[in-house]
Amino acid sequence: xxxxxxxxxxxxxxxxxxxxxxxxxxxxxxxxxxxxxxxxxxxxxxxxxxxxxxxxxxxxxxxxxxxxxxxxxxxxxxxxxxxxxxxxxxxxxxxxxxxxxxxxxxxxxxxxxxxxxxxxxxxxxxxxxxxxxxxxxxxxxxxxxxxxxxxxxxxxxxxxxxxxxxxxxxxxxxxxxxxxxxxxxxxxxxxxxxxxxxxxxxxxxxxxxxxxxxxxxxxxxxxxxxxxxxxxxxxxxxxxxxxxxxxxxxxxxxxxxxxxxxxxxxxxxxxxxxxxxxxxxxxxxxxxxxxxxxxxxxxxxxxxxxxxxxxxxxxxxxxxxxxxxxxxxxxxxxxxxxxxxxxxxxxxxxxxxxxxxxxxxxxxxxxxxxxxxxxxxxxxxxxxxx
Amino acid sequence: xxxxxxxxxxxxxxxxxxxxxxxxxxxxxxxxxxxxxxxxxxxxxxxxxxxxxxxxxxxxxxxxxxxxxxxxxxxxxxxxxxxxxxxxxxxxxxxxxxxxxxxxxxxxxxxxxxxxxxxxxxxxxxxxxxxxxxxxxxxxxxxxxxxxxxxxxxxxxxxxxxxxxxxxxxxxxxxxxxxxxxxxxxxxxxxxxxxxxxxxxxxxxxxxxxxxxxxxxxxxxxxxxxxxxxxxxxxxxxxxxxxxxxxxxxxxxxxxxxxxxxxxxxxxxxxxxxxxxxxxxxxxxxxxxxxxxxxxxxxxx
Numbered sequence: 001x002x003x004x005x006x007x008x009x010x011x012x013x014x015x016x017x018x019x020x021x022x023x024x025x026x027x028x029x030x031x032x033x034x035x036x037x038x039x040x041x042x043x044x045x046x047x048x049x050x051x052x053x054x055x056x057x058x059x060x061x062x063x064x065x066x067x068x069x070x071x072x073x074x075x076x077x078x079x080x081x082x083x084x085x086x087x088x089x090x091x092x093x094x095x096x097x098x099x100x101x102x103x104x105x106x107x108x109x110x111x112x113x114x115x116x117x118x119x120x121x122x123x124x125x126x127x128x129x130x131x132x133x134x135x136x137x138x139x140x141x142x143x144x145x146x147x148x149x150x151x152x153x154x155x156x157x158x159x160x161x162x163x164x165x166x167x168x169x170x171x172x173x174x175x176x177x178x179x180x181x182x183x184x185x186x187x188x189x190x191x192x193x194x195x196x197x198x199x200x201x202x203x204x205x206x207x208x209x210x211x212x213x214x215x216x217x218x219x220x221x222x223x224x225x226x227x228x229x230x231x232x233x234x235x236x237x238x239x240x241x242x243x244x245x246x247x248x249x250x251x252x253x254x255x256x257x258x259x260x261x262x263x264x265x266x267x268x269x270x271x272x273x274x275x276x277x278x279x280x281x282x283x284x285x286x287x288x289x290x291x292x293x294x295x296x297x298x299x300x301x302x303x304x305x306x307x308x309x310x311x312x313x314x315x316x317x318x319x320x321x322x323x324x325x326x327x328x329x330x331x332x333x334x335x336x337x338x339x340x341x342x343x344x345x346x347x348x349x350x351x352x353x354x355x356x357x358x359x360x361x362x363x364x365x366x367x368x369x370x371x372x373x374x375x376x377x378x379x380x381x382x383x384x385x386x
Numbered sequence: 387x388x389x390x391x392x393x394x395x396x397x398x399x400x401x402x403x404x405x406x407x408x409x410x411x412x413x414x415x416x417x418x419x420x421x422x423x424x425x426x427x428x429x430x431x432x433x434x435x436x437x438x439x440x441x442x443x444x445x446x447x448x449x450x451x452x453x454x455x456x457x458x459x460x461x462x463x464x465x466x467x468x469x470x471x472x473x474x475x476x477x478x479x480x481x482x483x484x485x486x487x488x489x490x491x492x493x494x495x496x497x498x499x500x501x502x503x504x505x506x507x508x509x510x511x512x513x514x515x516x517x518x519x520x521x522x523x524x525x526x527x528x529x530x531x532x533x534x535x536x537x538x539x540x541x542x543x544x545x546x547x548x549x550x551x552x553x554x555x556x557x558x559x560x561x562x563x564x565x566x567x568x569x570x571x572x573x574x575x576x577x578x579x580x581x582x583x584x585x586x587x588x589x590x591x592x593x594x595x596x597x598x599x600x601x602x603x604x605x606x607x608x609x610x611x612x613x614x615x616x617x618x619x620x621x622x623x624x625x626x627x628x629x630x631x632x633x634x635x636x637x638x639x640x641x642x643x644x645x646x647x648x649x650x651x652x653x654x655x656x657x658x659x660x661x662x663x664x665x666x667x668x669x670x671x672x673x674x675x676x677x678x679x680x681x682x683x684x685x686x687x
Binding site: 075 | 474485
């Protein structure tokens, strides 16, 4: 279906990534936000608080991030598209109820505008150190989807995508911005509502007594949802459960339940995958990057190409699930993968795992607070091309 | 149509008698396919569940519009046995989760049934803030003075000198006085009863369900397996006798004065019942006044 025009601020805007994310959420159908102020993500919640009264949205500033994520999970069961937004320590606090939302299979979006960590770290300066937390942050085994925009325009476009993916796979989607992208101001073009594709929630249509909150078919599919308050009398829990939602505490039920959470993402990895590639087919070196670092890496790639090096780029827009199969296709063709990231080595571990020693993998680390010097990335490309 | 408080109190029948014989007296309200439940013999939680169903029936509320959220713990299993839209959330977050449900579907009345550890310790912040906002929620806190699910540890309501597995020489922290905490945080309805006061609890639940805003009912309940055993207080039945002999009804009690001391009198009653606009009523009023016709209230999904 197409976007509801009431939420689409069609036109040319000059706004930062945080504001663009808020507009993307509203255009994408989000009508519930529970959040808690934290730099550098607060502008998202501020814009939603300002805009929601005009579009019929429900905004609440909760007492903390634990409550924000819990409220989002609860609201999502009433049928509304719901989100929260946070940074740094707030992301850590949300891990508990992110696990609940994952276990309950509620579609929702969690925006994390990354800053330097650990702990309070660098509240106002950038980082990409939450990428493994996005993968493993809540306890137990599960798979989620994470998106990394690299511009305010993408903050708008991909927030819509995030809501669509959340509905398609009944899963929380992590929108992993970084402070640079969040606070960078650029032109953002918001199209007409009828040019924006929206995936609506899939609601159950059969007899009320036959409804099952979950379907564990083993084929990566998910069942439809209902709206609380319409007489389905569902039971859902954070405990390991069966398709009725009833707790079942044994190894067989655990296997069925957890494998379903993992399969519905991994079996659909190629459908979920959004990556941007340039000149990888005959490349000696492929630079893999995401978020703001992809824009810094571009300068290094241009300089390397000017020196005659055959350099390709792969930009991860979906970082999780990781494009494992794509790396497998490339690992025998290239000499090296260069991975710049604003942390001391996170996604590089995943690249190394997929490359399995069949090419060099070179990390270009940065502890955070600023972006890389493109020359550091250039040096790594030159080393990889040897 | 929901009933008025007067109608609820004048209704003598605890449980409406069914026209046809039922497999279970509360069939239709209990998930009978999940029975037997996990609770110990003479535990007080089951009594509160019975009172909840009876109170829901007395309230006159449309059942489909009532949801229940629990946290974690023995009382946290309540949601799992009720044939309503029922949510078993995370430890301490029942009220936060319920806030999401209540705001997501403003036509619903959402009840939270959970324990003293869940609501007053790990969930204490959510409790006071939901009360402050006058969120439209009915909170039923079953207080058995300890963490029973995990083996009888001391908690925020354990009376001083009582024995618990993490207070093996007697508790020495000051416990919360929950009705005072609720009232001072902004609750519009505050009551305390024991699981002996079945009719009182039932009526309180019915009143809380129909009352707009944040209602709080503390129900003191026996934990025979842990709290009573560790403190040599006998069975659940012995504790019911203790409640009979030591519970003092005083509706006019000042909540500041109703701390619970170890094995001393327990002041019970309906302490607060007042009117105050709810979170959503305040939101609508402010935004309508500021934005006029441009304001589009949230109507649910």
